[in-house]
Amino acid sequence: MDWKTLQSSAREKFRGACRVCRVCNGVVCAGEVPGMGGIGSGASFQGNVAALAEYRLNLRTIHTVVQPKLGCRVLGLDLAMPVLGAAIGGIKLNMNVEEMTEADYDLAVVGGCRAAGTICMTGDGPMPEVFDSGLQALAAENGWGIPIIKPREPERIVELAKRAAAEGAPAFGMDIDAAAFFNMTRLGQPVSPKSLQELEYIKRNTEIPFIVKGIMTADEAALCREAGIDAIVVSNHGGRAFEFAPGTAEVLPHIAEAVKGKMTILADGGIRSGADVLKMLALGADAVLLGRALTVGAVGGGREGVQLVLAKLADELRTAMVLTGTASVQAVSENILW
Ligand SMILES: Cc1cc2nc3c(=O)[nH]c(=O)nc-3n(C[C@H](O)[C@H](O)[C@H](O)COP(=O)(O)O)c2cc1C
Numbered sequence: 001m002d003w004k005t006l007q008s009s010a011r012e013k014f015r016g017a018c019r020v021c022r023v024c025n026g027v028v029c030a031g032e033v034p035g036m037g038g039i040g041s042g043a044s045f046q047g048n049v050a051a052l053a054e055y056r057l058n059l060r061t062i063h064t065v066v067q068p069k070l071g072c073r074v075l076g077l078d079l080a081m082p083v084l085g086a087a088i089g090g091i092k093l094n095m096n097v098e099e100m101t102e103a104d105y106d107l108a109v110v111g112g113c114r115a116a117g118t119i120c121m122t123g124d125g126p127m128p129e130v131f132d133s134g135l136q137a138l139a140a141e142n143g144w145g146i147p148i149i150k151p152r153e154p155e156r157i158v159e160l161a162k163r164a165a166a167e168g169a170p171a172f173g174m175d176i177d178a179a180a181f182f183n184m185t186r187l188g189q190p191v192s193p194k195s196l197q198e199l200e201y202i203k204r205n206t207e208i209p210f211i212v213k214g215i216m217t218a219d220e221a222a223l224c225r226e227a228g229i230d231a232i233v234v235s236n237h238g239g240r241a242f243e244f245a246p247g248t249a250e251v252l253p254h255i256a257e258a259v260k261g262k263m264t265i266l267a268d269g270g271i272r273s274g275a276d277v278l279k280m281l282a283l284g285a286d287a288v289l290l291g292r293a294l295t296v297g298a299v300g301g302g303r304e305g306v307q308l309v310l311a312k313l314a315d316e317l318r319t320a321m322v323l324t325g326t327a328s329v330q331a332v333s334e335n336i337l338w
Contacts, residue, residue, distance in 0.1 A: 081310070101133070139168070
């Protein structure tokens with residue numbers, strides 16, 4: 001399958017829920033939540049893309065970097081590239097895709113990421129099938145997936161994390177920025193912010209690494225570290241949780257200043273190209289998550305589509321590394337930013 005076919009196939013299957021725009025920036029789909037857009041005016045989604053575009057990279061070609069190394073180790077996992085799949089749940093609710101079930105979607109992203117040498121996170125939502133199908137997909141792939149649990153009651157999170165560990169998941173997470181997803185609370189599955197003590201409780205009662213997704217300030221990154229959290233994701237849920245959040249690329253350097261080297265820093269939001277990946281690494285991320293871009297691959301071409309998206313991104317990352325003189329993911333320096 002080529003790139004054009006993938007995109008037109010995705011466009012057709014989304015039936016307008018995602019227009020598969022040439023630049024995926026949250027403008028056309030502003031306010032489409034449920035849907036694929038950002039909440040309200042779409043400012044937070046758009047801010048992610050704009051913040052990344054603000055940064056540019058120094059073009060340097062007097063050096064010896066010819067074959068940059070994309071491999072990295074994240075949370076003890078060897079990955080072919082510093083890009084993981086983000087958790088995206090709710091295929092029926094958000095994507096309007098009739099051809100795929102939630103389970104088909106999860107199998108495509110989890111299997112596609114694994115085939116590309118990386119790992120995918122899976123989602124959670126008001127309907128139990130969202131979490132369950134993620135777990136089934138990772139079980140089908142030898143446990144190679146990371147479930148992200150909504151900020152439910154701490155005891156419930158521990159219970160779901162244990163189920164994930166029993167299926168072989170190497171880590172689990174909680175998207176704490178979904179703390180005000182009142183649709184879940186209304187459906188009898190309360191979500192809420194968490195205290196430091198509650199974070200510590202979850203950490204203490206689980207055995208696999210614990211990721212907190214949705215950290216946007218340096219002080220909360222430091223609190224996560226205090227609670228013994230293994231990794232954070234600098235994320236605003238792709239602009240779906242809070243209309244007024246800054247772009248993730250804006251806050252990432254401040255967060256990196258506080259906790260870089262002390263815990264794993266992942267980041268997402270608006271990453272559309274290999275150059276975007278490199279910018280996030282230069283701003284302090286150890287690796288990044290790919291959200292909507294991967295969804296377009298999964299809807300347009302299933303597992304193969306996911307692999308195609310990741311292969312394209314890896315090629316672009318390689319190009320950006322050569323043209324900035326960056327030999328490896330470990331050697332990324334902030335000096336590559338103009
Ligand atoms: C339709 C949709 C559903 C999502 N569902 C989840 C979810 O269940 N759990 C979660 O942690 N994040 C969820 N996210 C957020 C993504 O994991 C990720 O943070 C975001 O998409 C990154 O931004 P990007 O799409 O611009 O790359 C969802 C995002 C979208 C667009």
